[in-house]
Amino acid sequence: MAVKDYMRERFLPHIWCAGCGHGIIMGNMIRAIDQLNLKKNDIVVVSGIGCSSRMPGYLDFHTMHTIHGRALAFAMGVKMGQPELNVIVPMGDGDALAIGGNHLIHAARRNVDLTAIVMNNSIYGMTGGQYSPLTPTGKKATTAVYGTDSKPFDVVALASGAGATFVARTTTYHVKEMVDIIKAAILHKGFSVVEIMSQCPTYYGRKNKMGGAVEIMETFQEKTVKLGSKKAEADPELMQRGVFVQEIQPEYVESYQALTAALQKTAQKGRGLGKGEHHG
Amino acid sequence: MKSGTTFIQGNEAIARGALYAGLQFFAGYPITPSTEIAEILSEKLPKLGRKFLQMEDEISSMCAIIGASLTGLKVMTATSGPGFSLKQEAIGYAVMAEVPSVVVNVQRGGPSTGLPTGVAQGDVMQARWGTHGDHSIITLTASNLQDVFLMTVEAFNLAETYRTPVILLFDEVVAHMREKVKIPEPGEINVVERLHTSVPEGTNFHPYLTREDGRLPMSDFGGVHRYNVTGLVHDMWGFPSNDPKVAYDLLHHLVDKIENKADLLARYKEHHTEDAEILLISFGSAARTALHLVEQRRQRGLKVGLLELQTLWPFPRQLVRRMCKGRTHVLVVEMNMGQVCQEVRKAVIRPERVYLANRFDGASIAPADILNVLNMIRGKGV
Numbered sequence: 001m002a003v004k005d006y007m008r009e010r011f012l013p014h015i016w017c018a019g020c021g022h023g024i025i026m027g028n029m030i031r032a033i034d035q036l037n038l039k040k041n042d043i044v045v046v047s048g049i050g051c052s053s054r055m056p057g058y059l060d061f062h063t064m065h066t067i068h069g070r071a072l073a074f075a076m077g078v079k080m081g082q083p084e085l086n087v088i089v090p091m092g093d094g095d096a097l098a099i100g101g102n103h104l105i106h107a108a109r110r111n112v113d114l115t116a117i118v119m120n121n122s123i124y125g126m127t128g129g130q131y132s133p134l135t136p137t138g139k140k141a142t143t144a145v146y147g148t149d150s151k152p153f154d155v156v157a158l159a160s161g162a163g164a165t166f167v168a169r170t171t172t173y174h175v176k177e178m179v180d181i182i183k184a185a186i187l188h189k190g191f192s193v194v195e196i197m198s199q200c201p202t203y204y205g206r207k208n209k210m211g212g213a214v215e216i217m218e219t220f221q222e223k224t225v226k227l228g229s230k231k232a233e234a235d236p237e238l239m240q241r242g243v244f245v246q247e248i249q250p251e252y253v254e255s256y257q258a259l260t261a262a263l264q265k266t267a268q269k270g271r272g273l274g275k276g277e278h279h280g
Numbered sequence: 281m282k283s284g285t286t287f288i289q290g291n292e293a294i295a296r297g298a299l300y301a302g303l304q305f306f307a308g309y310p311i312t313p314s315t316e317i318a319e320i321l322s323e324k325l326p327k328l329g330r331k332f333l334q335m336e337d338e339i340s341s342m343c344a345i346i347g348a349s350l351t352g353l354k355v356m357t358a359t360s361g362p363g364f365s366l367k368q369e370a371i372g373y374a375v376m377a378e379v380p381s382v383v384v385n386v387q388r389g390g391p392s393t394g395l396p397t398g399v400a401q402g403d404v405m406q407a408r409w410g411t412h413g414d415h416s417i418i419t420l421t422a423s424n425l426q427d428v429f430l431m432t433v434e435a436f437n438l439a440e441t442y443r444t445p446v447i448l449l450f451d452e453v454v455a456h457m458r459e460k461v462k463i464p465e466p467g468e469i470n471v472v473e474r475l476h477t478s479v480p481e482g483t484n485f486h487p488y489l490t491r492e493d494g495r496l497p498m499s500d501f502g503g504v505h506r507y508n509v510t511g512l513v514h515d516m517w518g519f520p521s522n523d524p525k526v527a528y529d530l531l532h533h534l535v536d537k538i539e540n541k542a543d544l545l546a547r548y549k550e551h552h553t554e555d556a557e558i559l560l561i562s563f564g565s566a567a568r569t570a571l572h573l574v575e576q577r578r579q580r581g582l583k584v585g586l587l588e589l590q591t592l593w594p595f596p597r598q599l600v601r602r603m604c605k606g607r608t609h610v611l612v613v614e615m616n617m618g619q620v621c622q623e624v625r626k627a628v629i630r631p632e633r634v635y636l637a638n639r640f641d642g643a644s645i646a647p648a649d650i651l652n653v654l655n656m657i658r659g660k661g662v
Contacts, residue, residue, distance in 0.1 A: 011508075011519050044501050046347070057508050057519060062501040064350065065510040065520075066343065067373050073340035077347025077355075080331050081305060082502045085351075106336040260326040267327055 006030045006040070008060050015054050017125075019213030021172035021198030025119055026055050028175055029088070032182035043086050046075040048100060050092035050126045051200075052119040069099030072107045075114050083253045086115070086186060093120045093134035097153050101133070108162035108191050112252040115185045115192045118155055121200035129203030140207045155195040160245050165190035167245040171197035171220035174241060184243065190251050197224070197239075283465045290455040291316035293425040294358070294384055294448065296463060297432025299324060301471055303382075304353040307333040307344035309363060312396045313452045314386035317358040338363040342370035346379045350509060352474060352500035354436055358384035361403055362393060364410065371445050372411030373511045375534060378443040378488070378496060380474070382435045385447060386455040387564075389642045398642025399452040401564055404619040407447045408593045414531055416538035418545060419447040419593035423567040425459040427549075430469070431590060434547065437472035442537055443496050449592060451615070453565035453644055474498060477505065488530075489516040494537060539594050546596035549588040550603075552578055556585025558654070559604060561624055562613035563589040566645050570613040573647040577654075584654075592620070597627040604628045609657050613637045615645055 007030075016022050033043065043061040047053035049068035056063035062085075066074045075089045096104055096118045107114060123141060124130040131141035131148045134155065138147040159167045166188040168181045178196060185192035199205065199216035210216050225231040227242030288296070295317050298306075306325060308318040318334065325332040331348070335341040338359055345355035359367060364385045374381050387403045389395025403410075407419040418438050422431045428450065435446040477497040479485045481504035490496050499505035512520040513527045521527070538545070551571055553559065562570040567588040574586045587603050589596065604610050604624070610633055612621035618636045625631035637653040639645045 008508075008519075010517065040506060041502065041504060057510070060506055062506050063508045064347070064501075065508065065512065066346075067369055067511055070339060070343045070370065073335065073343035074347040076333070076335070076340070077305070077307065077344035077349075078351055078501060079347075080333060080344070081348035081351030081353050082500075085502050102336055103340055106340075256326070256331065260329050260331075263327045264329050 001034055003027055003030045003034075006033065006060050007058055011057050014058055016051060017202040019199065019201040020051070021121060021200070021213070021217075022052055022055065022119055024172040024175065025090070025117070025178070025196050025198060026058065028178045029090070029117070029182055030059070031179045032186060035179065036183055036186060038086060038186075042084070043088065044075075044078050045088050045090065046071050046078060047090050048092070048095040050095045050124070051121075052090050052092040053095060055090050069095055070103060071095065072100060072103040072114065072116065076107065076112060079112055079114055079253055080256070083257065087113075088115045088117065088186065090117045090119060092125070093118060093122065094124045094132040097133040097155065097158075104159070104193075105162040108159055108164040108193065110252040111163060111165050111190045111249050113189055113191070113254075116194070117182070118193065118195045119198050120155065120195055121198040121204060123200050123204040125200050125203055129207055139204075141204070142207070155193065156244050159193035163191070164193045165245065165247050165249045166192035166243070168193070168243045169195040169197070169239070170241050171217075171224060172199060173217045173220040177241065181243065184246070188246065189254075190249055283463045285460060285462045287458060287460055288425065289316060289458050290425055290428055290450065291386070292320055293428040293461050294432050294450070294455070295320040295324065296461070297429040298356050298382070298436070299328070300429070300463070301433040301436035302354045302473070303330070303356050303436070305331045305333070305345060305348040305355045306357065307335050307341040307348070307355075308357050308359065309335055309338045309341050311338075311360045311363045313388055313455050314358045314360045314384060316455075317384060338366035339370050342367040342374070342383070345381050346370060346374050346377070349379045349381050350501045354380070354440070354474075356382040356384065358386070360386050360388050360396075361390045364403060364406060368410040372413065372415065374445040375411065375415045375417065376511045377509045378534075379445070380439040380443055381445045382432075382439055383445055383447050385449050387449065387451045389640075395642035397452065399565060399615060399644050400640065400642065401451055401566060401614050402616040402619070402640065403449060404592055404616065407449050414535060416535045417447060417593055418442065418444060418538060418591070419449050420547065420590055421449045421564045421592055422590055423454065423564055423588060425454070425457070425461045427590065428454060429461055429463070431547070433469060433471065437470065438545070440472045440474050441495070442541075443498070444538065447593070449564070451564045476500070479505065481505075486516040487518045488514060490533060542594040542596060543598055545591050545594055546599045547590035548596065548599060549590065551586040551588065553585035553587060553603065555583055557583040557608045558585070558611065559607045559609075560584065560586045560611050560613055560650070561589065561600065561620070562586060563592060563620065564615075566613050566615050569645045569647055570650060573650045576647065589620070595623045595627070600624055600627040601629065604634075608633070610634045611637055611650070611653060611657070613645065613650055615639050
């Protein structure tokens with residue numbers, strides 16, 4: 001199907017600024033879903049608050065636009081409620097790493113089968129350009145007039161350390177790579193974190209004199225390299241892209257279902273032996 | 281679940297009531313004095329093939345139950361004062377998105393960490409106005425464990441009927457005391473199931489288009505209807521809108537669906553009210569003390585009665601006005617600085633005759649605390 005067949009045209013036009021990278025991510029997420037032949041009814045997209053979080057409204061899946069930072073907590077309930085559904089959670093950098101940081105590390109610790117997509121544009125866009133926990137050191141924002149005073153999180157290291165079993169990074173410049181990574185993340189049984197560098201020419205670009213969308217995207221090309229490549233070895237300053245972690249570990253909901261099944265079996269056995277119902 | 285008579289703790293009566301009502305998913309975070317609810321459900325739910333989840337904090341527990349409710353499950357979370365504060369933003373989301381959910385708040389002394397093991401009823405107003413913005417909400421309470429069980433079942437029924445979060449506002453004494461409870465047989469008391477839409481696949485489903493009878497049938501996530509749920513002001517499609525007309529209609533709908541049903545939602549008990557010249561109004565564990573005093577004074581010939589409120593919100597204004605009419609005095613008995621007393625004064629024709637007998641020091645209110653006020657208003661001195 002075409003990209004537009006996955007969209008709710010009634011809800012367009014979208015709210016994103018001209019040149020915003022989030023539309024590229026939405027398009028590629030749709031392409032990934034289409035290439036995987038997933039059914040619309042089997043997909044739930046849960047978001048929090050921010051520019052990125054407006055994405056679900058435009059998509060013809062089961063969609064939920066929730067409260068700031070808590071998308072993963074809502075998604076946790078959806079996944080436990082209907083484990084057979086594919087639950088995708090697009091989040092902004094402030095949404096996922098500041099107010100929602102606790103939920104990110106705990107979803108990773110549990111290894112629950114959710115696909116978290118961190119749309120990292122290095123800024124709070126919806127509120128007009130304040131610095132986020134992913135804004136690089138020294139960069140300017142409306143609340144960092146003299147440059148940010150602290151270093152950003154490394155999402156890949158944080159997610160890996162917290163126990164995510166699929167961790168990847170890409171950018172809006174590398175569109176084919178992005179589709180492949182999102183596909184792998186959705187297919188992965190366990191908690192997947194995909195950081196996607198996205199451009200915000202309106203606030204981040206303007207505040208830091210980085211030019212327009214094209215110029216910022218060019219920096220994604222120039223300043224990043226494929227994971228494990230010779231270029232990466234030669235210049236450790238460059239940001240690496242690719243799949244950093246991909247391993248199979250017990251998945252939370254599956255483990256819980258196994259526990260309930262075993263407990264129910266024991267209970268039935270107990271009844272069969274004539275012990276009577278001694279619980280419940 | 282096993283029926284029959286049992287001797288259990290208040291928090292267990294809540295857990296049993298929830299299971300009777302069909303609780304399928306519980307998420308929570310440990311906090312005194314409600315923790316036993318989570319402990320009991322963590323054992324019982326998986327044995328029944330249902331789900332228990334200990335989340336990383338209070339707000340995420342509320343978020344998780346909302347997510348699970350949208351997949352079609354009956355859901356609950358439980359907490360106490362500080363945790364109730366932390367859940368408020370997500371409770372507002374459940375109000376706005378009209379997601380059936382039950383939130384237990386076993387009250388303790390506040391504000392802040394307050395008196396974690398002390399009894400209090402200071403969250404009456406927070407239950408009503410804890411989340412921001414104009415809205416309405418249903419809040420139930422009870423004074424004995426049989427009623428705790430019944431009100432818990434009722435909370436699930438009302439959450440499903442009105443598509444709203446329902447607050448179960450109990451207190452530390454009720455939650456931690458032990459009492460005889462008769463667990464009814466299945467079917468003995470009514471259990472309301474979720475109302476699903478009859479709109480067939482392929483036909484437009486408007487998730488927020490209210491039916492003529494005021495009800496809003498649901499479609500589960502994963503089902504044949506795909507729609508948007510948001511905490512923003514939204515139209516009948518569930519899509520965000522800035523249109524003043526849409527906002528006006530939505531706010532009216534959210535408030536009216538509950539406030540206009542205040543009489544229907546009023547749950548209460550009358551004790552010796554028929555000929556009472558003095559009426560006591562109380563709720564929760566304070567009502568136990570009030571009832572004790574009423575029965576004691578009756579033996580001495582004092583015409584005193586008790587109206588025990590079980591629905592706190594929407595406040596049963598008509599009921600209270602009717603019940604207070606013609607009494608010489610009305611005495612509100614509660615363990616806070618007069619939160620229900622203010623509502624009673626607003627409801628009655630002669631607010632100057634409404635008095636308050638209260639405690640807010642973490643100790644249970646005693647008959648003497650009420651008697652002192654009673655003597656004072658009768659001109660008998662303390």
